Amino acid sequence: MTSSTQETTAPTAEVRRNTPARIAFWSAALGVSLIVAMFATPMFWLWWGQYYTFFMAVFGIVAIPMGHIGRIRGKRLGGRDRGLALLAIVTGWLLLLCVLLILVAYGGLIVGLTALFGAAS
Numbered sequence: 001m002t003s004s005t006q007e008t009t010a011p012t013a014e015v016r017r018n019t020p021a022r023i024a025f026w027s028a029a030l031g032v033s034l035i036v037a038m039f040a041t042p043m044f045w046l047w048w049g050q051y052y053t054f055f056m057a058v059f060g061i062v063a064i065p066m067g068h069i070g071r072i073r074g075k076r077l078g079g080r081d082r083g084l085a086l087l088a089i090v091t092g093w094l095l096l097l098c099v100l101l102i103l104v105a106y107g108g109l110i111v112g113l114t115a116l117f118g119a120a121s
Contacts, residue, residue, distance in 0.1 A: 049102070057099045063092030 045052070070085030 049106075053099055053102050053106075056095050056102075060092045060095030060099065063088045063095065067092060 067085045067088030067090075070088060071082055074080055074082035074085055
């Protein structure tokens with residue numbers, strides 16, 4: 001080798017201490033609340049679900065005719081707020097669909113528990 005070649009030296013790496021990760025408080029609180037919600041939601045629905053199902057049905061039944069009335073009034077006003085009335089109709093039908101699914105789930109839960117505990121007797 002000639003003297004004009006330069007020796008390459010390995011870059012020196014900084015020595016860093018092992019520090020704990022920095023996490024924002026709100027993200028940690030959100031993570032903990034989501035974990036708690038996963039466990040609390042099924043119990044919450046089993047305890048208070050009948051009231052929510054009832055109110056979902058009532059609000060769905062009220063939203064559908066009110067949406068149709070809003071569409072008729074919107075037609076008289078030249079099309080103003082007809083989209084909001086359509087949203088009320090769609091939301092009402094979705095609420096009733098959810099109520100139907102919840103009632104089927106409750107029925108399946110009752111049938112399953114009856115079969116489980118009825119077979120043990």
